[in-house]
Amino acid sequence: MKVSVVIPAFNEEKLLGACLDSARAAFSAQPQAPDYELIVCDNNSADGTAALAAAKGVKVVFEPLNRISAARNSGAAPATGDWLLFIDADSRLSAATLAAALNLMRSGSCAGGGALISFHPEPPAWGRALTGLWNAISRGFGLAAGSFLFCRRDAFTAVGGFSPLLYAGEELALSLALKRWGLARALSFAIITTAPHESSGRKFRIYTLTELALQVLKFALRPFGSVRKASSLGIFYDGRR
Numbered sequence: 001m002k003v004s005v006v007i008p009a010f011n012e013e014k015l016l017g018a019c020l021d022s023a024r025a026a027f028s029a030q031p032q033a034p035d036y037e038l039i040v041c042d043n044n045s046a047d048g049t050a051a052l053a054a055a056k057g058v059k060v061v062f063e064p065l066n067r068i069s070a071a072r073n074s075g076a077a078p079a080t081g082d083w084l085l086f087i088d089a090d091s092r093l094s095a096a097t098l099a100a101a102l103n104l105m106r107s108g109s110c111a112g113g114g115a116l117i118s119f120h121p122e123p124p125a126w127g128r129a130l131t132g133l134w135n136a137i138s139r140g141f142g143l144a145a146g147s148f149l150f151c152r153r154d155a156f157t158a159v160g161g162f163s164p165l166l167y168a169g170e171e172l173a174l175s176l177a178l179k180r181w182g183l184a185r186a187l188s189f190a191i192i193t194t195a196p197h198e199s200s201g202r203k204f205r206i207y208t209l210t211e212l213a214l215q216v217l218k219f220a221l222r223p224f225g226s227v228r229k230a231s232s233l234g235i236f237y238d239g240r241r
Contacts, residue, residue, distance in 0.1 A: 001034045001035070001082050001083065001105065001106065002034060002035040002036065002037070002080065002081040002082050002083070003034055003035070003036040003037075003081045003082075003083045003084075003085055003102075003105070003150075004036070004037050004039060004076070004079035004080060004081030004083070004084050004085070004153075005023055005036060005037065005038045005039065005085045005086075005087060005093075006039050006041065006072060006075035006076050006079060006084055006085065006086050006087075007019060007020070007023075007038065007039065007040045007041070007075065007086075007087055007088070007089050008040075008041045008043055008063075008068060008071035008072050008075055008086075008088070008089065009040050009041065009042060009043060009045065009049050009053070009071075009089035010042075010043040010044065010045055010049070010066065010071070010089075011045045011046060011047045011049060012045070012047075012049050012089035012090060013045070013047040013048045013049050013052055015089060015090040015200060016040070016049060016052055016053060016089045016090075017052055017056065018092060019087070019088075019089050019090065019091060019092060019093070020038060020040075020053070020056050020058060022092040022093045022094070023038055023087070023093045024038070025095070026093045026094060026095045026097070026098040027098065029095035029098075030095065030098065030099060030102065034102065035081075036081070037058075037059060037079070037080065037081060038056075038058040038059065039058065039059045039060075039061065039075050039076075039078065039079060040053035040058055040059070040060050040061075040075070040089070041060075041061050041062070041063050041071045041072070041074050041075030042060060042061070042062050042063070043063050043065075043066060043068075043070075043071040044062075044063065044064050044065070044066055049089075050062070059078065061074055061075060061077070061078060062074075063075075067164075067166075067167055068146070068162075068167065068168065068170060069162040069163055069164055069165075069166050069167070069170035070164060072086055072161070072162045072170065073161045073162050073164065076156065076161060079153065081153060082152065082153055083105050083150060083151070083152060083153060084150065084151055084152075084153055084156055085101065085148075085149075085150040086146070086148070086149045086150070086171075087147060087148055087197070088146065088147040088148075088199060088200075090199065090200035090202065091147045091148070091197060091198060091199045091200060092120070092198045093148075093197070094195060094197070094198060096194075096195035097115055097148070097192060097195040097196070097197050097198075099195070100115070100192040100194055100195050101113070101115070101150050101192065104150075104190050104192075105150070109186075109187060109188055110182075110187055110188050110189070110190050111151060111152055111155045111178050111179075111181060111182030111185070111187035111188065111189055112144075112149070112150055112151030112152060112155060112156075112175075112178045112182070112189055112190075113144060113149075113150060113151075113188075113189055113190035113191055113192065114138065114143070114144020114145055114148055114149050114150070114171075114175065114191050114192070115144075115145070115148045115191065115192035115193075115195065115196060115197040116135045116138060116139065116191065116192065116193055116196040116197070117131065117134070117135065117138075117145050117147060117148065117196055117197050117198075117199050118131070118196040118197070118198050118199070119131060119198070119199055119200070119201035119204070120198050120199075120200065120201055121201050121205075122201065123201045123204035124204060126209050127201065127204040130212070135196075138191055139191055139193060142175065142179060142189050142190075142191055143171075143172050143175045143176075143191075144171055144174075144175045144189075144191065145171060145197070145199075146170070146171035147197055147199040148197035148199075149171055149174065149175070151174075151178050155178055155181050155182065156174075156178075158181055159174070159177035159178060159180075159181050160177075161174070162174050175189065
């Protein structure tokens with residue numbers, strides 16, 4: 001078995017190095033580590049993201065369109081693994097989360113999955129409440145967060161990858177597509193609950209509760225329209241880091 005770790009990155013020079021180091025450490029800590037590769041998709045960064053990734057000795061591809069679904073798909077295009085693991089450039093992969101994912105991959109009963117998430121540094125009380133709400137949704141409905149999603153390569157290809165039309169929510173659409181693909185083949189879509197994936201809590205510092213609440217309201221009022229326009233998704237595309 002071979003795992004391709006795909007990391008989309010837009011202006012992530014400050015945090016990408018720690019992400020890559022964590023991924024390598026997580027694989028090295030496995031008693032029976034599979035073959036793996038790290039692929040960074042530079043999503044038209046204006047900083048040293050691509051140079052840092054190259055200096056770390058990982059495969060680097062370029063996607064000029066600033067759209068997260070496009071970056072994820074371009075990162076997956078040259079992958080040679082039997083399994084794809086998508087993580088965000090500002091997150092850190094732990095040995096425990098990876099071990100749980102590898103067990104599911106090896107089980108032969110899984111088409112893909114995700115993990116509950118935690119944030120570092122820890123968000124304020126309202127941020128912890130939002131995190132708890134998302135984790136309940138993820139667990140209850142079997143939906144993967146974009147910061148940690150894995151799937152069989154043949155399943156990813158069969159469902160067409162991430163929707164190229166979406167600026168956000170692409171991980172939810174792919175989760176549903178993979179669940180349908182797996183259901184037809186008696187394969188599950190699993191959410192890891194024992195070892196949450198650690199994502200960056202910077203958005204809770206950069207944006208206020210009001211700004212995040214307004215973003216949620218926009219999505220609630222126009223769920224399909226808002227995810228098809230970058231202008232409606234300020235917290236994802238306004239460039240603040």
